Amino acid sequence: MPTDLICPACETTYQAGPNEPWRCQCGRALEFSERPHPEGDPLSLSQLDTSDGLWTFFEFIPIEPHVTFHEGFTPLVDDEEWNAQFKLEYVFPTGSFKDRGATTTLSRAVELGVDKIVEDSSGNAGAAIATYAARAGIEADIYVPAGVKQSKLMTIQRADARPVRVEGSRQDVTDACIDAVESGDGWYASHAWNPAFYAGTMTFAFEVAAQREWTVPDAVVLPVGHGTLLLGAYRGFSLLNEAGIVDEMPRLLGAQAAGHAPIVEAIGGDPAGEDDEGAGDTDIADGIQIELPARKNQIIEAITETGGEVIALGDDPIEAALDRLHRNGFYVEPTSAVAPAALQQYREDGTLAPDDDVVVPLTGSGLKTL
Numbered sequence: 192m193p194t195d196l197i198c199p200a201c202e203t204t205y206q207a208g209p210n211e212p213w214r215c216q217c218g219r220a221l222e223f224s225e226r227p228h229p230e231g232d233p234l235s236l237s238q239l240d241t242s243d244g245l246w247t248f249f250e251f252i253p254i255e256p257h258v259t260f261h262e263g264f265t266p267l268v269d270d271e272e273w274n275a276q277f278k279l280e281y282v283f284p285t286g287s288f289k290d291r292g293a294t295t296t297l298s299r300a301v302e303l304g305v306d307k308i309v310e311d312s313s314g315n316a317g318a319a320i321a322t323y324a325a326r327a328g329i330e331a332d333i334y335v336p337a338g339v340k341q342s343k344l345m346t347i348q349r350a351d352a353r354p355v356r357v358e359g360s361r362q363d364v365t366d367a368c369i370d371a372v373e374s375g376d377g378w379y380a381s382h383a384w385n386p387a388f389y390a391g392t393m394t395f396a397f398e399v400a401a402q403r404e405w406t407v408p409d410a411v412v413l414p415v416g417h418g419t420l421l422l423g424a425y426r427g428f429s430l431l432n433e434a435g436i437v438d439e440m441p442r443l444l445g446a447q448a449a450g451h452a453p454i455v456e457a458i459g460g461d462p463a464g465e466d467d468e469g470a471g472d473t474d475i476a477d478g479i480q481i482e483l484p485a486r487k488n489q490i491i492e493a494i495t496e497t498g499g500e501v502i503a504l505g506d507d508p509i510e511a512a513l514d515r516l517h518r519n520g521f522y523v524e525p526t527s528a529v530a531p532a533a534l535q536q537y538r539e540d541g542t543l544a545p546d547d548d549v550v551v552p553l554t555g556s557g558l559k560t561l
């Protein structure tokens with residue numbers, strides 16, 4: 192039986208089904224009523240059969256694996272030059288960590304008997320949802336900004352999904368998509384709103400812990416747009432603590448793009464970027480230009496609860512980090528360079544000590560931005 196939905200604010204519950212609401216009547220994002228975790232000690236990495244990828248951790252996921260490409264268990268590599276461990280989240284079937292959420296979201300759609308989904312995205316999430324919808328045999332409309340990169344549009348079209356181009360801001364794209372959902376035009380497979388997506392992104396934390404023989408790093412530095420990976424990491428590490436598998440939380444250190452930094456603004460930092468004069472409005476990191484994150488309060492809570500911080504970066508440090516990554520064999524897209532650029536700044540301003548043990552996800556492939 193698919194798990195029901197509950198509102199964490201007003202505690203209203205909603206029965207699972209193809210016509211379940213996409214958010215609570217009070218306006219908040221919904222959560223699953225079940226949060227399972229296994230009992231007892233986990234297997235060491237050498238004993239763990241990881242051939243099912245992120246579904247290796249099925250005991251933590253309240254969804255059956257109906258739609259999968261055996262994605263996940265991405266490499267965790269030591270990088271001496273950056274003095275950090277990079278988790279290669281661009282090594283996924285559609286080239287970004289969004290596949291973590293797409294496999295669980297479309298698996299949930301199959302459980303519910305959904306026949307059409309809609310999603311809005313600037314690129315990676317749309318490509319992921321479209322590809323998994325194709326595997327599921329579910330019709331998909333993907334709302335995209337009119338100026339979406341051709342290569343990301345191609346991924347959507349090749350999956351036989353219908354791209355719906357919307358003029359205006361990224362928020363206009365979301366608004367158009369929500370209008371379609373409200374008029375009954377499909378189940379909202381939203382990477383921002385749907386709890387199924389976060390049931391997938393939390394596997395990031397399980398993999399990091401397992402790959403480190405069930406320890407957590409001192410900190411994880413992540414890019415923050417809608418916070419899908421940051422919240423997934425927070426939920427995953429929290430669940431590992433609740434299960435008694437680890438007994439610490441890593442600090443979650445966020446990285447946003449200057450001029451598109453609502454979390455930095457909410458916490459009291461400088462949303463224009465503090466690193467170079469007049470960073471202003473940064474356009475290079477198109478994957479995280481989100482002005483109204485659906486789960487803004489949860490993102491702030493995850494950062495403050497773990498003793499984390501969030502900063503905004505301008506074009507210059509992002510471009511410098513991107514060049515350095517490419518020279519070192521990490522062929523990622525510009526948005527992926529925001530977190531390593533932030534890592535450098537956190538080290539320079541003393542937020543991170545030189546010997547702090549840090550994991551940084553590299554979130555999306557550079558091949559799709561050609």
Ligand SMILES: [Zn+2]
Pocket residue numbers: 198199200201202203215216217218219
């Ligand atoms: Zn509510």
